[in-house]
Amino acid sequence: MNIGVYYFGAISLMLIGLYAILVKKNLLKILVGLSIMETGVNLLLISIGYIAGRSAPILSEGIGPNQAVDPIPQALVLTAIVIGVATTALALTVAINLYETYKTLNIEELRRLRG
Amino acid sequence: MSQYASLLIALPLISAFFVPIIKAIGKKVVMPFLVLITAIQMGMATWVFNEVYTTGKPIIIMAGGFRPPVGINLYIGHFAALFVLIIAVASFFMAIFSMKAITVEPKDKYAMLSLLLMLGATGMISTGDIFNLFVFMEITAISAYALTAYNKSGEASEAAMKYIVLGGIGSSFFLVGIALIYGSLGTLNMAQIAQLAGQMNPTVAQAALAMLVFGLGVEAELFPLNAWAPDAYQAAPHPVTAMFSAFVVKAGLYALARILYLTHAVGSWGHILRLLIILGTLTVVIGEFSALRQTNVKRMFAYSSISQVGFIAVGFALGTQAGVSASIFHMVNHAIVKALMFMAVGYVALELGGVTLEDFKGLGKVMPLTAFAITVGAISIIGIPLFNVFWSKIQLILAAMKAGKSGVIALILGASLVEAVYYIRLIHLMWFEEGSRERTRIKENFVFGTIMLLLVALIIIIGVAPNMTWNIVQKASADIYNVAQYIKNVPLLPGVSP
Amino acid sequence: MVMKRALAILTLLIIGYWMASALANVPFGADKMLVAQYYLNHVKAQTGAVNAVTAVVVNYRGFDTLGEVTVLFIASTGVAALLWRKKRERTAETEGSIVLTTGARLLFAFIVLFGAYIFIHGHLTPGGGFPGGATIATAFLMLYLAFSAYEIPHRSFEVTEGLAGMGYVAVGLIGLAIGSYFLFDWIWQTWGWGHSNIGRLFSAGFIPVIYTIIGIKVGTELSGIVDSMVKEGGE
Numbered sequence: 001m002n003i004g005v006y007y008f009g010a011i012s013l014m015l016i017g018l019y020a021i022l023v024k025k026n027l028l029k030i031l032v033g034l035s036i037m038e039t040g041v042n043l044l045l046i047s048i049g050y051i052a053g054r055s056a057p058i059l060s061e062g063i064g065p066n067q068a069v070d071p072i073p074q075a076l077v078l079t080a081i082v083i084g085v086a087t088t089a090l091a092l093t094v095a096i097n098l099y100e101t102y103k104t105l106n107i108e109e110l111r112r113l114r115g
Numbered sequence: 116m117s118q119y120a121s122l123l124i125a126l127p128l129i130s131a132f133f134v135p136i137i138k139a140i141g142k143k144v145v146m147p148f149l150v151l152i153t154a155i156q157m158g159m160a161t162w163v164f165n166e167v168y169t170t171g172k173p174i175i176i177m178a179g180g181f182r183p184p185v186g187i188n189l190y191i192g193h194f195a196a197l198f199v200l201i202i203a204v205a206s207f208f209m210a211i212f213s214m215k216a217i218t219v220e221p222k223d224k225y226a227m228l229s230l231l232l233m234l235g236a237t238g239m240i241s242t243g244d245i246f247n248l249f250v251f252m253e254i255t256a257i258s259a260y261a262l263t264a265y266n267k268s269g270e271a272s273e274a275a276m277k278y279i280v281l282g283g284i285g286s287s288f289f290l291v292g293i294a295l296i297y298g299s300l301g302t303l304n305m306a307q308i309a310q311l312a313g314q315m316n317p318t319v320a321q322a323a324l325a326m327l328v329f330g331l332g333v334e335a336e337l338f339p340l341n342a343w344a345p346d347a348y349q350a351a352p353h354p355v356t357a358m359f360s361a362f363v364v365k366a367g368l369y370a371l372a373r374i375l376y377l378t379h380a381v382g383s384w385g386h387i388l389r390l391l392i393i394l395g396t397l398t399v400v401i402g403e404f405s406a407l408r409q410t411n412v413k414r415m416f417a418y419s420s421i422s423q424v425g426f427i428a429v430g431f432a433l434g435t436q437a438g439v440s441a442s443i444f445h446m447v448n449h450a451i452v453k454a455l456m457f458m459a460v461g462y463v464a465l466e467l468g469g470v471t472l473e474d475f476k477g478l479g480k481v482m483p484l485t486a487f488a489i490t491v492g493a494i495s496i497i498g499i500p501l502f503n504v505f506w507s508k509i510q511l512i513l514a515a516m517k518a519g520k521s522g523v524i525a526l527i528l529g530a531s532l533v534e535a536v537y538y539i540r541l542i543h544l545m546w547f548e549e550g551s552r553e554r555t556r557i558k559e560n561f562v563f564g565t566i567m568l569l570l571v572a573l574i575i576i577i578g579v580a581p582n583m584t585w586n587i588v589q590k591a592s593a594d595i596y597n598v599a600q601y602i603k604n605v606p607l608l609p610g611v612s613p
Numbered sequence: 614m615v616m617k618r619a620l621a622i623l624t625l626l627i628i629g630y631w632m633a634s635a636l637a638n639v640p641f642g643a644d645k646m647l648v649a650q651y652y653l654n655h656v657k658a659q660t661g662a663v664n665a666v667t668a669v670v671v672n673y674r675g676f677d678t679l680g681e682v683t684v685l686f687i688a689s690t691g692v693a694a695l696l697w698r699k700k701r702e703r704t705a706e707t708e709g710s711i712v713l714t715t716g717a718r719l720l721f722a723f724i725v726l727f728g729a730y731i732f733i734h735g736h737l738t739p740g741g742g743f744p745g746g747a748t749i750a751t752a753f754l755m756l757y758l759a760f761s762a763y764e765i766p767h768r769s770f771e772v773t774e775g776l777a778g779m780g781y782v783a784v785g786l787i788g789l790a791i792g793s794y795f796l797f798d799w800i801w802q803t804w805g806w807g808h809s810n811i812g813r814l815f816s817a818g819f820i821p822v823i824y825t826i827i828g829i830k831v832g833t834e835l836s837g838i839v840d841s842m843v844k845e846g847g848e
Contacts, residue, residue: 003633004641011632014287015625021280022621034283041290044636048298049649052642057653057665058739060812065653071665072649073297075674076246078666079681080290082743083253086688087286089838090257091279093692094264094272096842101269110273121795124676125782128683132778135771178676180794180802181659184648187676224694231687238680250680257684261691291632298639301647322635611651 006047013040027098027105031091038084042077049073117174120163120191123199123241126156127234131227138223146214149226153207153233160196160203167196168587173594173604175243182608183243184304190243190605194443194591198240198365201447205361205454206233208566209354215560216353216461219266225352228265232258232358239366243605245296246303248370249289252334255363256282262355263347274346281333281343289330295323301613306605309377309598311613317382324387327374328394334367336424337391338398345405348417353461356413360420360453365446368424369595372431372439376595379434391432396526398425403533412470413460415537416453419496422530423449429526430511433518440592441510447588448495448503448577455570456492458563459485466557475541477550484559486545488567493538495574498531503577506585661801661808661817662736670741671820675796679781681743682827686778689834692841701844709759717759724752732828736817742824746831753836757843765840770833777830784819784826 003011013036020033049070057068099105102113130152137148167174173192177183191199210229217225235255242248260282264275297303299319300311312320332340348356375387402422409415423445430442462485463478464470479486495502508527515523577584594601639645646653652665652673662668670678708714731738732745756763788797800806801818810816 003637007633007636007641011629011636014291014632015629017287018284018625018628019621021284022625023618027276030280034280037284037287041287041294044291045294047641048294048639048645050642051644051646056739058663058737059653059657059665060663060737065650068653068665070646070649071652071669072303072674073294074666075669075677076293076297078670078741078743079246079250079677082681083250083257083286083684086253086257086684087260087279087283089688090260090691090695091276091283093695093842094260094275094279097264097267097272097695098269098276101272113269118789118793118795121789125786125789125795128679129779129782129786131683132686132775132782135775139768139772177794178796179672179788180792180797181673185651186673189676221694221697224690224697227690228687228694231683234683242676244674244676247674247676247680250677250684254680254683254687257687257691261687261694264691264695267695267697295635295639298636298645301645301649303648316638319635319638322631608651611648613647 006050007044010040010044010047013037013043016040025106025108027095027107030107031088031095034091035084035088038080042080042084045073045077045080117166118176120159120174121176121178121189123156123159123163123237124189124234126159127152127230127237131230131234134223134227134230142223145223145226146217149213149230150207150210152230153203153210156233157200157203157207160200163191164196164200167191167193168590175605183605184302184307184611185608187247188243188304188605189241190305190601191241192594192601192604194369194594195241197447197587197591198362198369199237201365201450202233202236202240202362205358205450208454208458209358211562211566212357212458212461213352213354215563216465219352225262225265228258228262229355229358232262232363236362236366240369243305244303245305245308245374246293249286249293252289252331252367252370253286255366256286256334259359259363263351265352265355266350268350270346271350274343274350278343278347281340285330285333285340287330288326292323292326292330295319295326304605304607305373305377306602307607307612309380310602310607312378313380315381320378320381321383321386324375324378324381324383325390328371328387328391331367331371331374332394334364335371335428336364336367336398336421337394337428338401338425341398341421344421345414345417348420349411349414353457353464356417357454357457357461360417360457361450364420364424365450368427368431368446371428372442372595375431376439376598377601379598388432388434392429392523395425395428395432396522398422398428399526399530403530407533407537410472412472412475412541413457413464415541416456416460419534419537420449420453423453423496426511426527426530429523430514433514433520433523435514435518436592436596437510437514437517439596440589441507441514443592443595444510444585444588445504445507447584448507451570451573451577452492452495452504455488455567455574459488459492459567462560462563472541472544475544476548477545477554479546480556481550481554482557482559484564484567488571490542490545491571491574493542495578497535497538501575501578503574503581505578506581657811660798660820661811662820663812664736664738666739667736667741667817667820671823672798672818675785678827679785679796682778682781682830685831685834686774689774689837692838696841696844703762703764703843704845705761708761713759717755721752721756724755725749728752728828728832732824733821734814735824736820737812737814742827743831745824745828747835749828749832750835750839754839757839765836767837767840770837774830774833774837777826777833780826781823781830784823
């Protein structure tokens with residue numbers, strides 16, 4: 001099985017993120033895990049669009065249509081990053097509200113306090 | 116002319132952006148503005164529905180004037196036309212309900228978020244591009260996160276947090292699925308994916324589809340990704356709960372079914388169907404048994420809603436046209452019934468301040484109209500003849516019989532039995548038991564009463580004369596099941612093919 | 614606890630192996646383009662943009678970008694809705710150091726200028742409305758860090774945000790009216806402005822217009838999010 005270093009890196013980042021989500025107790029660490037996972041996915045998308053030996057898809061200064069890499073995944077990642085930012089912002093806001101109510105960010109404590 | 120159907124997307128969007136300006140003019144105008152916009156949306160959706168069903172041809176909207184697969188297209192076929200209308204009507208009713216039911220500030224933000232929730236679901240149902248589907252799914256999901264936490268109580272924040280974490284994992288999985296599909300086919304257009312699906316490597320296709328199913332499972336409330344749903348349903352503002360149940364989850368289910376049937380040419384399709392049937396069955400079983408134990412009526416309805424979603428998923432997973440038709444019929448019926456029941460239960464919470472079983476004792480004397488609405492909804496959900504859900508359950512059973520899946524029949528019958536237990540207990544409580552506290556009769560709101568009676572009338576009309584709805588539903592199901600026709604309907608640009 | 618961790622790691626390794634075995638069939642670095650090749654071949658003639666990514670983002674996949682703008686709008690609205698309290702104010706106690714305050718005063722205008730540069734040149738260089746807007750928001754973030762009493766003018770920021778969003782949809786609707794397609798590039802395709810200018814600033818149809826709108830919108834939105842999060846609410 002030959003997957004190359006970029007795919008390997010992307011999958012590893014996703015798994016590290018998932019591990020944090022599954023195992024960590026602190027809510028902020030879980031959210032960091034979520035962000036790491038999103039980063040892994042973005043890296044995966046970008047590496048799928050790479051074509052060996054070609055340059056960035058900006059068609060000036062002698063770069064022709066056959067010398068550029070795939071522009072679509074880059075556009076998709078731009079969208080995915082913005083969506084990730086939005087999710088993180090909202091998640092942190094909810095965390096602020098949780099902390100103001102229960103004075104803790106430990107998920108086990110939260111579960112206990114709610115009964 | 117048909118390109119003007121893009122106003123279905125443009126109108127809610129521009130109106131949501133307009134709300135901050137409206138607020139600067141006067142805060143009191145915001146909620147009536149929400150009602151007005153949803154009413155206009157409903158008018159447009161009716162026009163589109165009429166257009167699609169009289170011409171029999173889908174409306175293809177090409178953004179930017181680029182033909183697919185170069186540009187993104189919206190595909191408003193029979194299914195989308197029907198559900199865009201359902202979304203608009205449900206949003207309109209809930210906008211009216213919100214005028215009273217939303218008491219927490221800031222209401223202008225609530226109006227924006229609920230418009231965008233409607234927009235997201237509309238987009239999800241009408242888009243013809245898989246990445247655009249992801250974007251609209253995120254619009255729906257992120258506005259749903261914010262609306263879940265809107266009440267700012269501890270429960271609401273916790274429910275929203277669960278939703279965000281699960282939703283985040285789901286959207287990452289969904290993106291991996293998209294990446295795999297794009298990596299092997301080089302296109303994101305759904306019609307072209309369907310056209311080329313047979314060329315996909317079976318290992319890649321199986322992984323991609325499983326990823327997509329798990330990604331959509333969060334929105335479609337499939338076990339084990341639905342852990343957020345009961346908490347969110349309980350903690351969200353009442354109109355929002357009704358919208359979740361009436362169309363947000365339906366949009367997720369539609370996306371699931373659409374992607375599944377588009378890729379029916381891939382080698383490993385049978386495995387995915389089996390996966391979905393297992394997930395659906397577990398959703399039903401766990402939903403029903405959890406509903407049995409609830410003392411909070413809103414939470415009980417939430418679990419009941421989840422198990423109905425399981426039925427719909429199982430119907431789609433049968434892999435036959437009869438199964439798809441039955442599922443869509445169930446989606447329509449469930450949208451009507453659950454919009455009614457969540458609205459009624461929200462109204463009870465508004466008047467009595469609580470929705471535990473204790474509060475429901477003797478409701479028939481305190482709020483007879485609302486109690487009547489809940490009774491009709493409950494009887495319908497159990498599947499008693501002359502009410503709408505009976506017909507969709509029968510169709511599900513017939514479809515399962517044709518597909519030779521006797522387990523599914525047992526599942527539906529058994530689940531209906533459990534439903535009967537907890538719903539009849541509730542009905543008994545409302546009409547035949549005395550409340551512990553002395554309560555006088557409450558004068559019920561005329562407008563809300565009218566909406567509830569309208570929905571009750573719909574339930575009974577479909578229940579008595581199901582044929583008209585059934586015809587519409589069958590056309591909608593052909594839209595999903597008949598993939599060859601779908602590909603033919605989308606005017607793919609010649610020359611952009613391998 | 615150890616059991617749970619071991620179980621998690623085991624599950625993750627299985628998922629990882631499964632993804633890797635699928636990805637092994639999507640060869641890295643190979644030319645897998647289909648629609649993308651069409652974009653590369655036609656991008657200059659159809660949109661006038663040199664940067665193919667920008668053309669994909671604004672022209673070919675304009676619906677996605679409209680959705681993306683919406684997502685950010687939802688986030689800023691949601692953050693403001695969830696952190697809404699009767700009274701909210703800044704609680705920072707100490708002013709920033711002299712280096713920070715002087716630097717902030719000095720650099721503010723230049724950072725905003727740089728952000729504007731990024732979004733105006735989106736069709737020529739890497740960048741565009743989102744990075745440009747984010748850069749502008751950092752200028753406001755710097756003011757928050759430097760001055761303990763600083764606040765953005767929310768009311769006008771909120772209105773600007775709304776107006777910018779409406780502007781984007783309006784550009785799309787003008788396309789619907791002129792070219793009969795929503796988000797149709799009327800400046801490039803109908804009016805034909807800038808066809809002799811490809812590769813210079815005044816080209817690429819409505820891309821600079823839309824990117825300016827997005828830049829303003831993202832800048833005000835992210836500043837608004839910073840503002841909501843920095844302040845603390847009293848009861």
